[in-house]
Amino acid sequence: MxxxxxxxxxxxxxxxxxxxxxxxxxxxxxxxxxxxxxxxxxxxxxxxxxxxQAMVGFGASITDASAYLIQGLAPDARAKLLEELFGRQGDGIGLSFARLTIGASDFSRSHYTLDDTPGNAPDPQLTHFSIAPNLADVVPVTKAALAINPQLKVMASPWSAPAWMKSNRNLIQGTLDPAAYDAFARYLLEYVDAYAEQGILIWALTVQNEPDFEPKDYPGMRFNAPARARFIGGHLGPLLAARGSSAPLLFDWDHNWNKPHEPLGVLNDAKANPFVNAVAWHCYGGTPDAQSPVHAAFPDKDVYMTECSGGDWEPLRSGGLTLQARRLIIESVRHDARGVLFWNLALDQDGGPHAGGCDTCRGVVDIDTRDGALTRTDEYYALAHASRFVPPGAHRVxxxxxxxxxxxxxxxxxxxxxxxxxxxxxxxxxxxxxxxxxxxxxxxxxxxxxxxxxxxxxx
CATH class of the missing domain: 2.60.40.1180 (Golgi alpha-mannosidase II)
Structure with a gap:
C-alpha cells in the first residue's frame, strides 16, 4: 500500500x-x-x-533635548517608549546604534562643554572636567537603552572644544588652538572614561561634528583636514593606540557627502591614517554615492552615516517618507555604510528644546510636552523598516x-x-x-x- x-x-x-x-x-x-x-x-x-558589509545597525542620536524629553515622561511611559525603540520583543523596533554629543549641540537647553572654567582660564590638567550636565538625563536614558539592548553601539562627537582651548576663546565659531591639541585629546578620553564609570561604553569617537561649518548661534568649531590629521596623528591617535583593544574606534569627517576630499585628506596622511577606523557622513549636502569612492580608495576604513535630520524643508517636505528611506536606509547602505543614524531621537511639539540652530527639525518620535502624546514620524518608520528586521551581524547582499x-x-x-x-x-x-x-x-x-x-x- x-x-x-x-x-x-x-x-x-x-x-x-x-x-x-x-x-x-x-x-x-x-x-x-x-x-x-x-x-x-x-x-x-x-x-x-x-x-x-556586516551591519552594525540603525538608530538615532540621544541628544540633550531627546534625553531631557524622554526622562521627563512618567516612568511607565518612559519605560514603554524605550522598550519600543530599543527592544526586539513585541512591537520593538530594535535600534542598535546611537550617538551622543560631547557637551552641548544646538539641541541642548544651554551652551556648555565638560570643562568650562571661570573667565575661560586655561585648565590643561582638566581639573574642571565633569559630566555633571549629563547626569540627570543623557546618562540615565542611555543606560536604560543599554539595559534593554546590551548590543547597542554608542558613538560620541563634540560640537566644540572648551572655549579656553580655542582661537577665539568662545564656544561659537573659531578653531582649536594648536597649543591645546594635547589637552583636547585628553579631554575626549576623559569623556570616554567618565562614561565608562557610569556603565556606558563609548564604542567610537569623532573629533568634531561638522568640521567644515562654523554655526553662528550654537557651539561649533572649524577643524579642516590638515589640522585634523595633525591632531589625530600626533596627539589623539597615539593615546588611543596606548589603550590597545579597550580604546574606542575613531571615525573621521562626520560631515556632508559633498566634500569627499576632506576625509581623503586625513586618510592620505601617513601619520593619521593608521588611527582612523572609518569615515562618518552626514546627509545635508551631496549624495550617498560619494561614500563609495572614498571606501574604494581605503577599503580598510569602514563607512557610517552618522547624522540626518527629519524636518520641514525641501526636499523633505515633498520627498517625505520615501526620500528618507531611499537615501539613508537604501542608498547609504548600498554605498557601503555599516550603520545609519538619524539625528534627534525625540523632540517636542515645537521641534525643541534647542538653543540656536534648526527650528524646523523633527525627531524620530515627537513628544507633546502638554499631554505626553507620541507622534511616530517618517524617520521612525524609515528606521523601523530596517532596524526591526536586520539585527547586528546581518550582511548586505x-x-x-x-x-x-x-x-x-x-x-x-x-x-x-x-x-x-x-x-x-x-x-x-x-x-x-x-x-x-x-x-x-x-x-x-x-x-x-x-x-x-x-x-x-x-x-
Missing part, C-alpha cells in the same frame, strides 16, 4: 508596509507567494551569495539597481533569513518581481510607500 504524498506548502515572503501619510504604518500585509513567475520590467534579483523609482537593499541575517527593503518613490503604484534563485514573487507597492519583505532560504 502506497502512502499519499503530501503537497508542500508554497514558500512565502512576509510583508510590512508603510505609506505616505501613515494610512498603513509598519502594517503586516498578506504574504507574497513564491513560485515559477516571470521577471517583470521592474525586476529585483537577490543574490544571497554576493556578501557585502547583492541586489538589482533602482528601476523606475523602485529602490531596494537586501540582507541576509545571522540565522540565514532574507530581508528586502523596497521603496516606491513614484506617486503611483509600481508592480515588480523579486527573485532569489529559481523562485520569484510579484508585488504591487502603492505610490510613495515603503515595504519590508522577509523570507527563509529555499530548502
Amino acid at each position: 502506497s502512502l499519499p504524498v503530501l503537497a508542500q506548502s508554497p514558500r512565502k515572503a512576509q510583508v510590512w508596509l508603510t505609506t505616505h501619510g501613515h494610512q498603513y504604518a509598519l502594517s503586516p500585509m498578506a504574504p507574497a507567494v513564491f513560485g515559477a513567475r516571470e521577471a517583470l520590467p521592474i525586476a529585483i534579483e537577490v543574490d544571497a551569495t554576493d556578501t557585502r 547583492g541586489s538589482s539597481e533602482e528601476v523606475d523609482g523602485v529602490d531596494n537593499v537586501a540582507f541576509v541575517n545571522p540565522d540565514g533569513g532574507r530581508v528586502l527593503v523596497v521603496t516606491n518613490s513614484a506617486p503611483v503604484p509600481r508592480t515588480f518581481s523579486v527573485r532569489e534563485g529559481d523562485s520569484a514573487f510579484h508585488y504591487t507597492l502603492p505610490g510613495k510607500s515603503l515595504a519590508t519583505f522577509t523570507w527563509s532560504p529555499a530548502p
Whole structure:
C-alpha cells in the first residue's frame, strides 16, 4: 500500500508596509507567494551569495533635548517608549546604534562643554572636567537603552572644544588652538572614561561634528583636514593606540557627502591614517554615492552615516517618507555604510528644546510636552523598516539597481533569513518581481510607500 504524498506548502515572503501619510504604518500585509513567475520590467534579483558589509545597525542620536524629553515622561511611559525603540520583543523596533554629543549641540537647553572654567582660564590638567550636565538625563536614558539592548553601539562627537582651548576663546565659531591639541585629546578620553564609570561604553569617537561649518548661534568649531590629521596623528591617535583593544574606534569627517576630499585628506596622511577606523557622513549636502569612492580608495576604513535630520524643508517636505528611506536606509547602505543614524531621537511639539540652530527639525518620535502624546514620524518608520528586521551581524547582499523609482537593499541575517527593503518613490503604484534563485514573487507597492519583505532560504 502506497502512502499519499503530501503537497508542500508554497514558500512565502512576509510583508510590512508603510505609506505616505501613515494610512498603513509598519502594517503586516498578506504574504507574497513564491513560485515559477516571470521577471517583470521592474525586476529585483537577490543574490544571497554576493556578501557585502556586516551591519552594525540603525538608530538615532540621544541628544540633550531627546534625553531631557524622554526622562521627563512618567516612568511607565518612559519605560514603554524605550522598550519600543530599543527592544526586539513585541512591537520593538530594535535600534542598535546611537550617538551622543560631547557637551552641548544646538539641541541642548544651554551652551556648555565638560570643562568650562571661570573667565575661560586655561585648565590643561582638566581639573574642571565633569559630566555633571549629563547626569540627570543623557546618562540615565542611555543606560536604560543599554539595559534593554546590551548590543547597542554608542558613538560620541563634540560640537566644540572648551572655549579656553580655542582661537577665539568662545564656544561659537573659531578653531582649536594648536597649543591645546594635547589637552583636547585628553579631554575626549576623559569623556570616554567618565562614561565608562557610569556603565556606558563609548564604542567610537569623532573629533568634531561638522568640521567644515562654523554655526553662528550654537557651539561649533572649524577643524579642516590638515589640522585634523595633525591632531589625530600626533596627539589623539597615539593615546588611543596606548589603550590597545579597550580604546574606542575613531571615525573621521562626520560631515556632508559633498566634500569627499576632506576625509581623503586625513586618510592620505601617513601619520593619521593608521588611527582612523572609518569615515562618518552626514546627509545635508551631496549624495550617498560619494561614500563609495572614498571606501574604494581605503577599503580598510569602514563607512557610517552618522547624522540626518527629519524636518520641514525641501526636499523633505515633498520627498517625505520615501526620500528618507531611499537615501539613508537604501542608498547609504548600498554605498557601503555599516550603520545609519538619524539625528534627534525625540523632540517636542515645537521641534525643541534647542538653543540656536534648526527650528524646523523633527525627531524620530515627537513628544507633546502638554499631554505626553507620541507622534511616530517618517524617520521612525524609515528606521523601523530596517532596524526591526536586520539585527547586528546581518550582511548586505547583492541586489538589482533602482528601476523606475523602485529602490531596494537586501540582507541576509545571522540565522540565514532574507530581508528586502523596497521603496516606491513614484506617486503611483509600481508592480515588480523579486527573485532569489529559481523562485520569484510579484508585488504591487502603492505610490510613495515603503515595504519590508522577509523570507527563509529555499530548502
